[in-house]
Amino acid sequence: MRLILLHSYIKTLNPEFIHSHLFTKNSVILTEAKQLGMAEREETEKKKEAESFSIWDLPDVPQKLPPHIEFQRTRVQCNLDAPIHTENVMYSGAYASMGVDNSLQLDHFCNNFRVEVIRLTKDDMEFDLIGIDAAIANAFRRILIAELPTMAIEKVLIANNTSVIQDEVLAHRLGLIPIIVDPRLFEYMSENDTSNEKNTIVFKLHVLCERGGPRLTVKTNELKWLPNGSELPLETKPDSNPSSKPRTYTSFSSSQDLLPEFSNNPIRPMLDITIARLGPGQEIELEAHAVKGIGKTHAKWSPVATAWYRMLPEIVLLEDVEDEDAEKLVKTCPVNVFDIEDIGSGKKRATVARPRACTLCRECLRCGEEWEKRVSIRRVKDHFIFTIESTGALSPETLFTEAVKILEDKCERVITELS
Amino acid sequence: MEHGAFGDQSNATFSLTEEDHTLANAVRCTLNQDPRVTFCGYSIPHPSDARVNIRVQTTGDPAREVLKDSCQELMLMCRHVRSTFAKAVDDFRTSEKVQAMKIDSKE
Numbered sequence: 468m469r470l471i472l473l474h475s476y477i478k479t480l481n482p483e484f485i486h487s488h489l490f491t492k493n494s495v496i497l498t499e500a501k502q503l504g505m506a507e508r509e510e511t512e513k514k515k516e517a518e519s520f521s522i523w524d525l526p527d528v529p530q531k532l533p534p535h536i537e538f539q540r541t542r543v544q545c546n547l548d549a550p551i552h553t554e555n556v557m558y559s560g561a562y563a564s565m566g567v568d569n570s571l572q573l574d575h576f577c578n579n580f581r582v583e584v585i586r587l588t589k590d591d592m593e594f595d596l597i598g599i600d601a602a603i604a605n606a607f608r609r610i611l612i613a614e615l616p617t618m619a620i621e622k623v624l625i626a627n628n629t630s631v632i633q634d635e636v637l638a639h640r641l642g643l644i645p646i647i648v649d650p651r652l653f654e655y656m657s658e659n660d661t662s663n664e665k666n667t668i669v670f671k672l673h674v675l676c677e678r679g680g681p682r683l684t685v686k687t688n689e690l691k692w693l694p695n696g697s698e699l700p701l702e703t704k705p706d707s708n709p710s711s712k713p714r715t716y717t718s719f720s721s722s723q724d725l726l727p728e729f730s731n732n733p734i735r736p737m738l739d740i741t742i743a744r745l746g747p748g749q750e751i752e753l754e755a756h757a758v759k760g761i762g763k764t765h766a767k768w769s770p771v772a773t774a775w776y777r778m779l780p781e782i783v784l785l786e787d788v789e790d791e792d793a794e795k796l797v798k799t800c801p802v803n804v805f806d807i808e809d810i811g812s813g814k815k816r817a818t819v820a821r822p823r824a825c826t827l828c829r830e831c832l833r834c835g836e837e838w839e840k841r842v843s844i845r846r847v848k849d850h851f852i853f854t855i856e857s858t859g860a861l862s863p864e865t866l867f868t869e870a871v872k873i874l875e876d877k878c879e880r881v882i883t884e885l886s
Numbered sequence: 887m888e889h890g891a892f893g894d895q896s897n898a899t900f901s902l903t904e905e906d907h908t909l910a911n912a913v914r915c916t917l918n919q920d921p922r923v924t925f926c927g928y929s930i931p932h933p934s935d936a937r938v939n940i941r942v943q944t945t946g947d948p949a950r951e952v953l954k955d956s957c958q959e960l961m962l963m964c965r966h967v968r969s970t971f972a973k974a975v976d977d978f979r980t981s982e983k984v985q986a987m988k989i990d991s992k993e
Binding site: 557558559560568569570571573576577580581582583584587594596599600602603605606609610613614864867868871872874875877878879881882884885886 | 900902905906907908909911912913914915916918919920921923950953954957958959960961962963964965966967968970971972973974975977978979982
């Protein structure tokens with residue numbers, strides 16, 4: 468905007484004036500020519516030149532930021548004592564005085580944003596988000612941890628527990644067991660809802676350690692899914708109709724295993740997690756009801772073991788590090804970031820081979836004062852190495868997609884609220 | 887809910903319930919990068935209230951429209967992230983398959 472205004476301003480001025488100001492060298496020659504009496508013809512030529520002149524051709528119109536400011540904008544410099552340039556410059560007019568626009572353009576974002584998958588397994592994933600703001604990457608992380616729903620045991624009906632583990636501790640342990648089922652197939656249960664096949668999963672646990680036998684470790688494999696709902700009868704008044712089916716703690720209208728999603732793929736908890744240990748003669752009999760919830764309410768509903776990101780490390784050797792120094796550098800790095808290459812004639816030089824491994828320990832800077840001038844450790848501000856560890860209910864890539872969808876829904880909610 | 891937007895439409899505070907840093911910080915980031923915005927920030931008045939206040943001051947446009955545009959922008963960005971991510975995962979899967987096939991053929 469500023470540049471365009473300047474351009475039109477110059478156009479309205481006397482072209483001769485601009486010419487003499489912008490091309491001082493030329494104007495000197497031209498004034499001399501004038502003095503020599505060649506004025507007329509030269510004048511018209513000069514005017515033509517001024518008309519075809521464009522300010523965009525001038526070299527001093529800034530197209531991008533000067534390198535040191537661009538560096539501050541895009542990198543965190545990790546010095547020995549503390550990191551600097553850690554702030555993110557968001558304001559659109561931050562660089563207006565330098566003629567650089569810092570505003571967000573959607574097409575610019577779309578052209579520059581990249582995702583690179585590094586590792587993808589059943590319940591673990593690492594990928595790079597490149598060209599995105601920390602605020603948005605952090606929103607994804609927060610949503611993954613606290614706002615994606617899963618199923619978790621919320622109510623435990625204990626019929627018998629003679630083990631050494633107390634009822635409430637046992638119930639808490641049960642709550643933390645991940646349940647392998649797609650939470651999108653279920654509904655939330657609000658306070659006044661009754662438990663039905665759409666919002667509750669029921670498990671039964673009945674284990675007894677035989678007298679005279681060894682101690683028994685109760686694992687989650689013992690939790691049996693009850694697709695027909697609770698089997699514990701509710702206490703009813705004696706005058707109620709005795710012929711009707713006894714009411715239980717849930718009111719399922721149909722069996723869950725009739726649903727196509729579960730018929731071949733029964734709901735189960737994560738296997739091989741110890742729930743309790745029983746001594747001879749001890750017994751646990753209980754029923755556990757799992758409902759849908761989010762991690763904000765209780766961490767047991769969090770679908771990720773953890774989700775985190777870190778900025779891409781960038782290590783630069785500011786001067787050539789050779790021979791003994793190179794070997795010293797390679798030895799000091801505990802994560803083997805550096806390598807040695809032969810540069811001929813028996814000389815060796817240190818190279819940065821694995822910058823991603825850098826943990827920011829800054830051991831290499833601690834070698835001595837001169838090393839701070841040789842090695843520069845930085846972080847790229849818009850490159851995030853994102854890691855998601857799923858607890859098992861959903862695959863990590865589905866989790867991320869769902870997290871992005873939730874942020875979209877939030878935006879949509881605000882838009883509808885405002886219009 | 888919109889506060890203080892009766893006289894001058896260009897300055898307003900929006901109070902969003904059931905939201906926290908997740909949305910507020912992301913919206914603040916897109917708002918700040920909008921050239922029409924002169925000031926923007928958010929606060930959570932009390933940690934036990936699920937409420938966040940977003941302050942928007944603009945150069946003249948109605949703050950409500952500017953906030954709406956920013957949300958729209960953020961939504962479109964999310965959509966792009968989602969499609970790019972899906973494509974990256976697909977690419978990774980196919981390249982993995984190709985690699986597995988190459989290993990098999992060597993044996």
